[in-house]
Amino acid sequence: MSQRILSVALEGDKDVVLVRQRARQISDLLGFAKQDQVRIATAVSEVARAACFGGIKARASFVLQDGHARQQLEVTVTAAGAPAPDTKAAALADAALVTAHRLMDTCVAGSAAGGPAIHMQKALPPQGPISPTRLAQIATELAATPAGSSFEEVQQQNRELVETLAELRERQDDLLSLTRELEDTNRGIVALYAEIEDKAERLRRADEMKSRFLSNTSHELRTPLSSIRALSKLLLDRMDGELTEEQERQVWLIERTATEMSELVNDLLDLAKIEAGRVEPQPAPVVIENLFRALKGMMRPLVDTERVELVFENEGVNEPFESDEGLLSQILRNFISNALKFTEQGSVRVSAIYEFETDTLRFAVTDTGIGIEAEHLQLIFEEFTQVENPLQRKSKGTGLGLPLCRRLAELLGGRVDVSSRPGVGSTFMLTLPRLFPHPAPDNA
């Protein structure tokens, strides 16, 4: 639905000034902001000037359009005849259209009442619709407000120009301070990055020093520990004569402590070697049957067959797969010896299965032991972590086995996982790719 507001006849330059004033008044009464008022007034007066150029009669009508999401002010400028075939007139009309396009929401060229027409629209500000009563009031106000003289219009335009310039300056100032703020932030970020890099470098160096320290100390400790163990063994074998019962007990204690210490030193050395990048997996075809047979032999001395049975189950992995058998065996030995340590009664099952979807092998060591509380499941993979339990004191350990397993698994391109229920048992899993992930050749 459209409601008429005002119609202005355009017959000369004076009317162009008039229509500009009317456009500003109408947009003001319809609630447009100051800037939009200037935009509408400028678009309408430019189109009006082009329409009545060369003495052609024209008309501008202001209408309120309903039916859209928001009401629209529509201004149609209709010329009574075709424009003079004059290049100046054509250039003026083009420039007016470009201006109107820029300043209004839409601007369409068409025809009305037998002559060419330009329709321009701008949506009203979202302050609620103008009712027919309000529109009638606006019409009365317009009739009561006579248009000012050209001189007044020039003054008004100057005022608008000054206001626009002031606003432009303000925006420029805002932009300048925003740019400065951005520059400061950028400088801050660059400084932070430098700090992070510096810290990362220091961490890298500290890590290197830790690995070097560990491997040096471990080497220094290994030799005396081996001597202690060898000498204790000589004494226990009565090479240097008979021992009293008390002496035997004491030498046995020395031997056991030295053995535990060399286990700790070996684990530390292994970890240090991995961290220093000095462990290089040697992939080769691995046959499960052979691996399991070797493990069975190695672990037999640790199994107390009265209480626990150690079972190996190959679930159909017949094809060889590619991995480093030594490192793989080290991980499984760790899992199995833990399972045996923490299982008083029942079984420890070692299984292997091929998972087609992921092209991986899954090893699982399942025990019927004391289990691990959920809150400790991640902690046990951290260095020197042991969970307090009645079996812990009986069984010795370093708290380095599982962290070592995790690093070794990563070296083999796989991962370790655990699931456990206290009082029921635990399952430690190792997942490995069927084909060893060889690093891409270095082209540099």
Ligand code: ADP
């Ligand atoms: P260590 O066995 O030398 O103490 P690990 O890193 O191998 O060190 O294991 C860390 C801790 O995780 C163990 O001390 C134990 O508390 C817990 N744990 C490991 N395996 C098992 C298992 N199969 N059942 C119960 N607890 C376990």
